[in-house]
Structures are given as structure tokens and as C-alpha cells.
Amino acid sequence: MKIYSVLDPEFAAYGRVWADAPAAYTDAVATALDASTPLPEATDYVASEPALEELDIADGLKMLLFGGRTAQLGWCNGHNTRLNCLEYHRASEFNLGTRDFILLLAKLDEVEGGVLDTACVKAFRAPAGVLVEVFATTLHYAPCMVDAEGFRVLVALPAGTNGPLPQLPPKAATAGDAPYLWAADKWLLAHADSVEAAQGARVGLAGENIDIAPYL
Template structure:
């Protein structure tokens, strides 16, 4: 699959998450058993169009690994386990949270990543974005400094992914405070700061437009 993706995407290098380049963005997680979650995800459909994000899924939260992640990975903090299924193939935007995110690939997928330190005065060039192949049944941690967004599909069937975050992340805000610094302009949801490309749906909904360059697309 990876070699085929590379051949179809000469415009961007695609690396496996096992590559040393991934180490500045996160790491592969081997110490947690997501099999119950993977079984549940077989019943969670991929929408015909667009993406579907569920921040917290009751069945996923009822698995053994949910408590294990809270106790061990987040050192006792409450967590949420949900999913993002969909049809994305473009960069569109980048977000970050103040706390690591765990992504589990239910299907093969591609992550488009950059580093928060590449943002300067709320602008970031898409040339700083790197692509990583996350094979099905693989879990990885994305550090708080890693810019990311919805995964990209590797086939016309779409993608499925499990998303673990500190509880409350991505919930709506009653109101967005008046900005007092540059970062405040990127505040979008609870524990979510977002920078959008002009061509994206988030931009059309009022997200701060700061990604310059091409809206990278992964061909499949």
C-alpha cells in the first residue's frame, strides 16, 4: 500500500510512522490493547460524503482500554474515546490541543502533520507539512506540539480512526473570548486551536485563515 501511495503522490514524500522523521511528531504505541475498540468500530459506518467526528462514544468508553488510558497514558486524567470516519483527502486545516492525542487506525490512512513552532504570526506554509502512513490496527501518540487534522483516505472506501483525547476536547464553546494575543485568534473549540487553508470548510465557517501554499491532496 505505501509504495503504491508513493507512486501516486510524487508531489509529497510519504513516510511510514516507523521512520525517524515521525519522532518529532509522536510515537507508535505498543502498550495498549485496542482490540475491543477495533471490533466496535466495525459497526461505525463511513459517511457517504464528508467526515463524521464523535468525540466520545459510549461503547468505546466502556472498553477495558479506556480505563487503562486514563490511568497510565494520561496519569489519572479523565479521557474521551471517540472516532473520526470519513472521506478526506486534503489538508484543509491544522489543529492542536494542549495535551497529546492518541490515534488508532482502523483502516489504512495518511496523517498530514506539521509542528506548532512552524507557525509565525498565525501563518504557516503548507510546505512545512509532512505525510505519514499509519497502517490499519496501529496506534500512535501525537504530541501536543503536533499540528494535525482529519486523516486522509487511502482508498475510495474512505477511512476509519479512533481518537483519544483529554475529556472535553473539541466540545463547543459558549463564546470565544476577545483575543488578547496572536494565539487567541486560533481558538476554535474547547482545547482546540485551529489554523485553516482558504479553500477549506472551516475557513468558510469563520476559522482563522493562516495556511499558505497548496492545499495538499493525497491521491489514492
């Protein structure tokens, strides 16, 4: 598998790099992530982290990213090299790592009949301290590490995203992509080999459960 950079033109179909994001914002986020969030042996996610939410720049950052929409600043930290699942939201997600990290991405329009061939997945390396937007039409999941030191990555999203699974009205429960709804504003396509599939997530990834470890 080729590992592109988010600075390569190939990334433009999946997201964009906010190269001009104020350093006062990005530096504060990176410092708080390093100082106040854990680095699990596996992978963990917190949707709203007080150490980020209470930063002096938090409101300004949220305004910049979501234009006044209520938002949350959380993190995904740990050690991971596998695909396992892909998810999407109805809005962009923003990431910033304290160290380089890798995103495994595909496009929503590559899903056919509720299934994505994992051969469509591409890998993109994001440099430390760079704010990256992942479009709403981009399938993504947990970051991957570039070495044994793991990753700490900001996850900024509209408030409530990844919250408890809502109870859909009976008439809506099987319409559109409702069968893939795994949490609030989180539609998930799981690989059959994943923990999420064993927990009942809809299997929607066909092909290899990609592991980037051999390419690092």
C-alpha cells in the same frame, strides 16, 4: 509528496508509535470501531463514543494514555484526501485505525506570524491496529484515506477537548493564540479554500491546500 510511515525515524519529531500497547486494548477498540461506528461519505467526528467508552478496557486504556486525567474516546471516520486545516491541542492526541490511514502533519514551531506555509506539511501512513501518539506540539487534522474504503480512526483526548467554544474574557480574546481558538482546547489554522474558513475560522495556512489523492 512523499508519504512516510509512522515507523520511519522522520516521525519522531511529530509523535511516537506505542508498539507495546496491550493487544487486549487495541483489538477491542478496532473491533468496536468497525462494529459500532458509521463510515460517512465525507468526514465526521464524535468526541465521546458510547461503544468505546463502555468497553471493559476503556478505563485501563485512558489510564495508560493520560495517567489518571479524565479522558474521552471518540472517532473520526469517513473519506478524505485534503488538508483543509491544521489544529493543535494542549495535550497529545492518540489515534488507532481499523485500516491504514494517513496523517498530514506539521510542527507548531514552524508557524511564523500566525501563518504556516503548507510546504512544511509531511504525510505519514499509520498501519491498521497500531496505536499512534500525536504530540501536543504537532499540527494535525482529519485523517486521509489510503483507498476508496475510507477510514475509521480512534481519537482519544482529555475530556472536553473539541467541545463548545468557550467565551474568553475580553482582555484574553486577542492575546497569544486566542484568535485561533475554534472549540474547547482546539486551536485551528484554516486554509482559505476550506469550509472552516467560510464559517469564520482564522486563515492561517498559506500555499497549496494539499490533496494526497494523486500520490495514492
